Every structure is written in structure tokens, then in C-alpha cells.
Amino acid sequence: MPAVVHTDSYGAAKRAGAAAERCLFVDDRPENVAAAVALGMSGVVYGGPADLRAALANFISPARRAPDR
DSSP states (O other): OOSSOOOOHHHHHHHHTOOGGGOEEEESOHHHHHHHHHTTOEEEEOSSHHHHHHHHHTTSOGGGOOOOO
């Protein structure tokens, strides 16, 4: 296994015109999340829907959130 994990998440953000610090990278592999965080993104190690829900709550304004189900 290589010591450095390559992720194209930075390239995807750049192509979308988004600054890295405005991006949330979600993956189930901690090493991939660490690589994205090293590039300036926020990151979350996905373990289930609750992890994603909690991470997204920080990125979605209250006015744009869907009602709880």
C-alpha cells in the first residue's frame, strides 16, 4: 500500500469552481478522508446515514433543509 493516498477530490472541486475549504469529502476509508482534509476540505469517515446527516447539517443552511421525516 502506498504511503500517500491519491484522491481526485481536489481536482473535482477545482473543476466545479469550488474552493477546497467549502467542500465536504465523505468516504468510508479514513486514509482517503485524511488526504482530503490535508488538501483543505472538511471530511467525514462514513459509517452510516447518521454520520452523513450530522456532517451535512453543518453545510446546509436551516432555510434550505428538508423537514425531518
